[in-house]
Amino acid sequence: MEFIFFGLLMWGVIIGAIIWWIHHDYKLKNTIHLDHRGYERDGYGTLIHRRVAWKYLYSYPKYPQRFGSYDVHHIDRNKRNNSPDNLQILTRAEHRAEHRAEHRL
Numbered sequence: 704m705e706f707i708f709f710g711l712l713m714w715g716v717i718i719g720a721i722i723w724w725i726h727h728d729y730k731l732k733n734t735i736h737l738d739h740r741g742y743e744r745d746g747y748g749t750l751i752h753r754r755v756a757w758k759y760l761y762s763y764p765k766y767p768q769r770f771g772s773y774d775v776h777h778i779d780r781n782k783r784n785n786s787p788d789n790l791q792i793l794t795r796a797e798h799r800a801e802h803r804a805e806h807r808l
């Protein structure tokens with residue numbers, strides 16, 4: 704009898720831990736806050752615009768270098784508009800050139 708009881712208790716603890724972990728991860732990924740530079744980050748501290756660019760824009764033959772070596776640019780200059788069609792993956796040099804043009808205006 705105790706054998707069955709502790710067996711069920713053990714499964715309860717394991718399943719409970721898995722459910723807690725999934726929920727905790729979901730919460731961290733979906734709790735968005737602004738950092739001191741005005742960019743949105745999730746509960747893990749990951750920049751949302753980089754997460755979106757990684758998921759929807761980054762693909763192999765188009766971007767041969769690893770994702771971390773690229774910058775992600777906001778086309779409309781709004782740091783909080785993280786829609787995939789507002790984001791552009793640029794190399795550091797391309798990105799710098801893009802913003803240099805802006806300062807001359």
Ligand SMILES: [Zn+2]
Nearest residue numbers: 775776777798
């Ligand atoms: Zn930019």
